[in-house]
Structures are given as C-alpha cells and as structure tokens.
Amino acid sequence: MLSDISKEQEIVNNLKDKFGDKIIEAKVQSARRVFVTIDSKSLIKVTKFLAKEKNYTHVATISGLDLVKNLAVIYHLREYHSKEQFITLSLKVEVAKDKPKLPTIITIIPGAELYEREVHDLFGIVFEGHPDLSPLILPEHWPSGVYPLRKEYKLEDIKTKIEKVKK
Amino acid sequence: MDIIKWARIKSPWVFHFNAGGCNGCDIEVLASLIPRYDIERFGMILRGSPRHADVMLLTGTVTRQIKDRLIRIYEQMAEPKFVMAIGSCAMSGGVFQNCYSVYEGADKVIPVDVYVPGCPPRPQAIIDGAVKLLQKLAAGK
Numbered sequence: 001m002l003s004d005i006s007k008e009q010e011i012v013n014n015l016k017d018k019f020g021d022k023i024i025e026a027k028v029q030s031a032r033r034v035f036v037t038i039d040s041k042s043l044i045k046v047t048k049f050l051a052k053e054k055n056y057t058h059v060a061t062i063s064g065l066d067l068v069k070n071l072a073v074i075y076h077l078r079e080y081h082s083k084e085q086f087i088t089l090s091l092k093v094e095v096a097k098d099k100p101k102l103p104t105i106i107t108i109i110p111g112a113e114l115y116e117r118e119v120h121d122l123f124g125i126v127f128e129g130h131p132d133l134s135p136l137i138l139p140e141h142w143p144s145g146v147y148p149l150r151k152e153y154k155l156e157d158i159k160t161k162i163e164k165v166k167k
Numbered sequence: 168m169d170i171i172k173w174a175r176i177k178s179p180w181v182f183h184f185n186a187g188g189c190n191g192c193d194i195e196v197l198a199s200l201i202p203r204y205d206i207e208r209f210g211m212i213l214r215g216s217p218r219h220a221d222v223m224l225l226t227g228t229v230t231r232q233i234k235d236r237l238i239r240i241y242e243q244m245a246e247p248k249f250v251m252a253i254g255s256c257a258m259s260g261g262v263f264q265n266c267y268s269v270y271e272g273a274d275k276v277i278p279v280d281v282y283v284p285g286c287p288p289r290p291q292a293i294i295d296g297a298v299k300l301l302q303k304l305a306a307g308k
Contacts, residue, residue, distance in 0.1 A: 158267045162231070
C-alpha cells in the first residue's frame, strides 16, 4: 500500500545524477518522506531545480538545528501537484557557526520569507539577499546578538542580558 | 454593611484577557459564562472593555512581549480592581516555565487576587475561584 517508494527513489536518483558530489547524503526514509543533505554552496541551484523542474514549490517550514560545531538549516519542501500523493523533501544544509551565512531562497520560493526571518531570530543565521531580517517573534527590547535556541546560551545568561538592556 | 461594599459584592463585572496562552483556559472561561452554570446568580457579567470591569480573568502565560500591554490594560481598569489568574500558565508559567520569553506567573507583573489551578481548570473551579474572591471582598479586604 504505502510500500511503493519508486517516486521517492526517482527524485533521489534525479538529484544524484544532476548534482553528483554536491549531494552529501540522500535517502528515502519512508513513503512520501525524503531526506537530502547538500553542500551549502549549491543550495540555490538545488532549490531552483526542485522548484522549477520538480514542482517542489511549497515550503512547509524551515527549521534550524544546533550541531554544536556547526549550525544546520532544514528546508521542508513539499511537492505540489493535483493528483498523486505529495512527497515531503527535507533539504539539509550545514553552515559554520562563526560565519553563519546562507543565500536566501525567497527569489525561488517567496513563501520562505517569514520562516527565514524566524530562523534568523532564533539561530542568528544571516540569509543574504533577504529584504528584512528584523526581529519577527522575539519580544521587543530583545538584546541584539542573543539567539535563544543556540546551545551556548543558558537561560540565566539570557535573563541577565535582558535585564541589562532594560537599564 | 456599607452600601458600596454591598453593591460591589453583588455585581462583580468581569472581562477576559488572554496573555499568550493556548486557548484551553479561554474555552473553559467561556464555558463558565454560559447559562448552564448561570454565573449571573453571583451578579457576574462579561464586559468587553476593561474600563467597565471590576475583575480581570487572566489566562495564559504572560510573555515578555505582552507584559507592557497587560500592565496598560490593568491600569485602564477602574479602582477597586481584582485579578483572577486562571490556569497553570497564568499562575506559574506552567509548562513554559524557564523559557526565555515568559514570566513565571502573572504575579511577577501585576498583583493577583485569586489563583485557579488546572490545565485547564473546569468551569466549576473558575466559579469557585470567583466565589472565593467574593468571600474575600465580603470579609473586608
């Protein structure tokens, strides 16, 4: 029933054929669920390929991840067409923590705008080319340069920094 | 019994404010206002504006973003004013305690008169809290 994963395998093979060693890892986790890890330099190319040629035009969400040494961003893309079952493709990109910069994908998928702002708020990843990276969900008077979901920030540190800003 | 106090105990008008909760407590607050529980037998009636109300029914976690607004709304209420903190979140921060953007309870921000525990509390518990507030007033706060 759900064991037919030929479509999922097909998209993995397409990505591997087209981008070769830029695809670090690509696997079919289960039916309708594909995980792909790519090099951050080829993010735009891969997203463009998926959106324009494979119809992955909907970004369900963008999640951030703190891997202690690196940060990672996972784009959860969804295939969009009318009839068949949709595949959710999670595109994972790693960036260095001391220089967290990624190109924005809103030129390809405009719906990513608010998600990128959220990831910028909580993880401090700078999306180059994004029109407005001002705080979206953090409270007003939030100290700049404090990214609450990064592992190095402890609750007490954040609280003392908030108190400092108030004074 | 002096007449102002008598009138106050007979007509505690309430208004409802959600400071950033999940709407669970709000549903229970609404449920407690329906004719089935007949909260009007205590003279309670829901008002839309804080300026018309004596009691604030505060639900939800008080977030850092809402803090200034909550204080402003509280200051708009006419004296004497009372606050009921409804649900675990308004009491202590609930499951969001120790999160970077919430306060551990509404009493860190504004004075609270009655705490109603529960996640969410049942309408009976909210009405019990309201009656406790009236008793507190009758005893002469």
